[in-house]
Amino acid sequence: MQIKILVAQPEHTVYARAICTLIEESAKARGTGIAKRKPEYVEEKMLTGKAIIALVDGEIGGFSYIETWDHGKYVANSGLIVNPQFRRHGLARRIKAAVFELSRKKYPEARVFGITTSLPVMKINHDLGYRPVTFSELTQDDAFWAGCKTCPNYDILSRNERRMCLCTAMLAPSADEVRAMEVDLSDMIVEG
Ligand SMILES: CC(C)(COP(=O)(O)OP(=O)(O)OC[C@H]1O[C@@H](n2cnc3c(N)ncnc32)[C@H](O)[C@@H]1OP(=O)(O)O)[C@@H](O)C(=O)NCCC(=O)NCCS
Numbered sequence: 001m002q003i004k005i006l007v008a009q010p011e012h013t014v015y016a017r018a019i020c021t022l023i024e025e026s027a028k029a030r031g032t033g034i035a036k037r038k039p040e041y042v043e044e045k046m047l048t049g050k051a052i053i054a055l056v057d058g059e060i061g062g063f064s065y066i067e068t069w070d071h072g073k074y075v076a077n078s079g080l081i082v083n084p085q086f087r088r089h090g091l092a093r094r095i096k097a098a099v100f101e102l103s104r105k106k107y108p109e110a111r112v113f114g115i116t117t118s119l120p121v122m123k124i125n126h127d128l129g130y131r132p133v134t135f136s137e138l139t140q141d142d143a144f145w146a147g148c149k150t151c152p153n154y155d156i157l158s159r160n161e162r163r164m165c166l167c168t169a170m171l172a173p174s175a176d177e178v179r180a181m182e183v184d185l186s187d188m189i190v191e192g
Contacts, residue, residue, distance in 0.1 A: 003094075050102075056083070064077055065077075070140075073110060073111065073139070075110040077103060096124045100128055135169050
């Protein structure tokens with residue numbers, strides 16, 4: 001298999017419809033947790049350099065994109081999907097790492113977060129340094145939470161006044177925390 005993990009370019013917009021179909025079919029199969037996306041929205045992410053695409057032998061392998069909230073204070077890596085034909089080959093791990101790196105590059109001071117019910121996503125986030133947090137630590141931007149309206153569990157979220165739901169919230173270390181960790185780690189290196 002020839003796998004390419006790329007920052008999506010305008011030429012990749014031809015895959016937008018197929019990506020939306022994959023997202024929709026996976027949402028039906030899981031019965032929860034994945035908001036619907038329109039091809040125009042996916043295309044816009046590709047045209048603005050805010051998406052990662054995986055191609056496997058020229059076919060769509062997977063996708064994820066960046067969303068910003070609270071005027072760029074928060075960044076979510078959203079819409080992660082891997083083509084069922086190519087699952088369990090580490091594609092999601094590579095896409096998530098690439099979209100995380102792209103987020104850091106484009107928005108170095110933003111808090112990167114995600115909400116998920118997926119075990120694979122929790123594992124990958126954990127390995128990237130994310131920690132579970134309560135929803136109070138995430139963006140309070142209404143536009144982000146409006147994205148949950150197409151989830152079948154939305155009634156649970158609203159009943160709890162957005163404080164909790166079935167998704168686990170995970171927050172990546174801030175730029176300051178990363179810098180502090182680098183200092184701590186260099187303190188721990190003993191020469192000789
Ligand atoms: C979740 C999803 C993205 C995983 O993609 P993938 O390419 O198969 O994942 P990877 O191969 O990179 O696996 C990552 C880790 O999760 C584990 N994993 C993958 N699928 C799993 C499953 N169904 N059950 C348990 N563990 C699983 C892998 O073993 C790996 O862990 P390890 O490195 O400790 O062995 C894919 O199944 C998918 O597109 N699902 C539908 C959409 C979805 O749920 N998106 C997430 C919304 S938040």
